[in-house]
Amino acid sequence: MGISTIALSLFLGHIAVGGLPVDTAASGAPRLPSFSLAAFLPGDSAPPPAQKAADPPPQPRPIRKRPLLAAAEVAGINLGVWAVLHYVGDAFYSYISWETIRDNFRDGFEWDRSRYFVNFYHHPYHGYLYFSAGRANGLNYWGSALATLGGSLMWEVVMEKYRPSINDLVTTTAGGCVYGEIGYRFSALVRKKDARGLGRIWREAVGTILDPIGGVNRLLNGRKDSDPGLPGSPDAGRILNGEVVLTGPVVTRSAELAGTRAAPLVGFTLNYGDPAGTGWSGHPFDVFSVKGRLRWGPDRPHLSLFIHGALFGKKFASRGGTSHFLGLYQHYEYYGLDTLRVCGTSFTGGWSSRFEFSPDVALTASARLGWLGLGSSDDFYADPGGDRRSYNFGTGLTSAAEVAIAAKGYEYFSVIWRHYGLYALAVSGGRAGRESWDILQGQVNVPVWEKLGVGFVVEYCGRRFDFKDYPPGSRRLVEARAFVSCQF
């Protein structure tokens, strides 16, 4: 029943690239811990001095937009993926012809029946590539989103023999935009314009993983450092902070799931910009947050990802370092905990505030409420042997609230609550009905040595469901984890 933690740590750094955004220094807001990979690479120059850090961020020069090349690259991605699937994978759905395309145009969209992980993780990654092609050719967020939509439409209608899928179109486009933009931004943080030698190689390799088509373009174009269209160059200097946590086996209790189980877990949180608006310059995803974790077992690895970024927003600064941010957010979330799985793409309106009680102590609070556009959750009643699809599609409401207390840049305490209200759609053999999810996580963290700390987290996941022609029910799971963390 009681299981202890295993202590390991991952070292990450504490330094800024190119200086913090000017409003951070000017407003007198507390300096948030920030991070870059700049300090760890051989051959790189030293970080800029503190005086330099207060300089305004470099103003982006006009970027040459190449929409036709972006479209050609999106088509090329599709043809390349198709060629691999057809000639290497011999995928049955890759046998396409003029007839299948004509039939797809004639018959229109349907709901897809692929596996959960394929539909809600692979498809967004495919969209990620389209988005990356848009960004790599100078398009802004919205232009790249259009490229993602176009690429997904082409794939659905042309590149598969099946009828186009409406849910694939939604998850590829919405998820692709979210993954693509954060990948593009992280790539810009990792790469450095004047890096040379091993540092250059390291940065470009990681940058290419994060922003694949941008990396390929740079390779083909001969790494044009002076190109003002270099993706991400306007973004140097963004604040990035977060933590990495590692636990040993965890304590899990659930009456419905037959007792206690154990599973190790590795997780991370990355905050780009500041939830309370520092770093916001009016562009989508100037402020975003990524929380991810991989949890082993007991049956298989479970991936969870919570990503939300501001599409539109307005910041309000008050006296004494208090600041507020009102925003419209885009989310892509994928939650998995044993047999409890829920995911979806949503849009919310929300508000974040940071209150300073003293120069060293701050409380950050945020709340969001909005539309869960397309979600999905496990279907307990599905026959896993008789149907590849064992989940229901749904739409509904989503909300979240977060509170965190930090002192001297170290987060000691946080509580996060998430709610999903899903109205299951009776499509493609799905079960009509309603379900309600509540996920609550409370965490206490204490520094031990510099940024390394130990902590304890309790997580509750509850699900109530009421499907047509089936008895209503619920499932609950409580999990307790002790962990080692590294905040940066």
Add this chain to the structure above:
Amino acid sequence: MRQSARRQGTGLVVVLLLAAGVARADIGGLKLFSAQLDSGAVFVKEAGFGHGWRYGGGVFFRTGKRAGVEILLERFGVPVEEDAGGEPGLGAGRMDMTSLLFNQHLFFLSKGRILPYAIMGVGFCFIGYSPDDAAVLPEKDFVDRLALQLGGGLDFRVSSGLAVCGKVRYNMVKTWVEDLPRTEPIRETDPLAQNMLHLYGLELSLGLKFSF
């Protein structure tokens, strides 16, 4: 046959030499737009399929310093033996393939008389079949497919507006033979349950490219 080929080859060399003789030394880079006509031979690598002549024509658009897109319509026909490709009931006859190709050209050189390039693209392949015995209606047909195109080519620029182009290309069609008449849309057929024919055709062509 051999004499005819020799005559054609000699004629082509004479034309090339004459054209090269009157061409200017500096003929610049790739032009924005070209029209082309070509012809050559095709060898289908599946058992029971022979070789034949091919011909085609199309347009080429330069899209970058070293890149361009070719849209080509081509056609060829090859003889088919009885039960070719291990397909029982397929009578001896002739297979004709008409393809609409969208090929990307990546040039290794962007200036000069000789411009070698790599080819990759896709083609919509419309495949027909006619048995030798004209009195028998065909009861089987090949299923149309989208196919990958891979190869390379070389443009010998006689002048800024005229080039002789030679290409070697693989047309990689994976398809099967179906019974006629078809009773349901082709997407309802499981391709992995069919006797798959790899009609990979090696295509050799020589043609003229007129640039504007």
